[in-house]
Amino acid sequence: MLTLPNPATASPQPKYTTRDFKQFFYDEGHNFFHKKSFPLGSVYDVGSLESLADRYYGDSTFDTCLIPTIGVTYDLFSLKTKSICSWNLDEVFLTREVVLSSAAVPLYFYPRLVSPLGSHEAFRPKYC
Secondary structure, three states, rough: OOOEEEOOOOOEEEOHHHHHHHHHHHHHHHHHOOOOOOOOOEEEEOOOHHHHHHHHHHOOOOHHHOOEEEEEEEEEEOOOOEEEEEEOOOOOHHHHHHHHHHHHOOOOOOOOOOOOOOOOOOOOOOOO
């Protein structure tokens, strides 16, 4: 959140300040975990988290981070951690997808399959 560039400024500045980040948790903390009425699989409904990610990250891409940034996720097929790097221009991801995939702990939220932008593959076991 703190490395997201502000498109409204000419010079590279973050869209959100540390104060905004703190306020985000006060204002939106109750929206992180909405229990499902019938929890099958994960306990919480990912819809509330997706809505927050859409609102705060929009269509920004991970390669535009102001500083080199890594999103760590877990590949359920190979049972290994995976890193999505903002400086890897061969595979560009939407920032919200990186955020959501790193938050997808199966007990809480369903795992998320993510693919780089421009990828025509519907399934990429490298990132999930």
